[in-house]
Amino acid sequence: MICNYFTIREFNEIKKLVYIPDTFGIISVPGDGDCFFHSLLYSFSSTYSDVTITEKRDIVRNLRSYLADKLTEESYKKIDENTRTALEDEGGIKYLKDMLLKKTIEISVIGFIADIVGLNIFIIHYDKNIYVTLAGGRYNSDYKSVIIYHTYNHYESVVKILDDKIQSVFDDNDELVNALRYKAV
Secondary structure (H helix, E strand, O other): OEOOHHHHHHHHHHHHHHOOOOOEEEEOOOOOOOHHHHHHHHHHOOOHHHOOHHHHHHHHHHHHHHHHHHOOHHHHHOOOHHHHHHHHHHOHHHHHHHHHHHOOOOHHHHHHHHHHHOEEEEEEEEOOOEEEEEHHHOOOOOOEEEEEEEEOOEEEEEEEEOOOOEEOOEOOOOHHHHHHHHHEO
16 A cells, blocks of 8 residues: 555655655555554565455564564663663663563664564654664664655655565665665764
């Protein structure tokens, strides 16, 4: 399902500012508090887009549980120090686990998710400014990449529109991935 006209128009303006080729667009996902996970799953799961909304919500719940189960003292220590320090102020591992299970995801936690699922997650943000982040702040050339658009409190999947299909996972040599690597803050 393609986004509403306003979101498409807004994204088209952003594409010009961030130099995103015209072959890229966004795919909308449910805005039910799990939009980051819906965007992520749309990007890397080959079956996610073919199921009902109820099944999508079940898949998101399962992914959240999987990630919370992967959160151990050891995996927590792998989170970058600045993020860990911020999380400690909120309650550390317990806070992160609660967020993974039932809360809207904060940007600072997406690096942990990227490491667990084995993806580079680029996020193009648009609120009052436009900027790009790379989850966890480090690029791994062994991982594939996904690109997510974040506007105000909602996430959407960024896709490349090809002749007969939509591409949502990108290799290390993709032109947009390379451009975003050098724009990420």
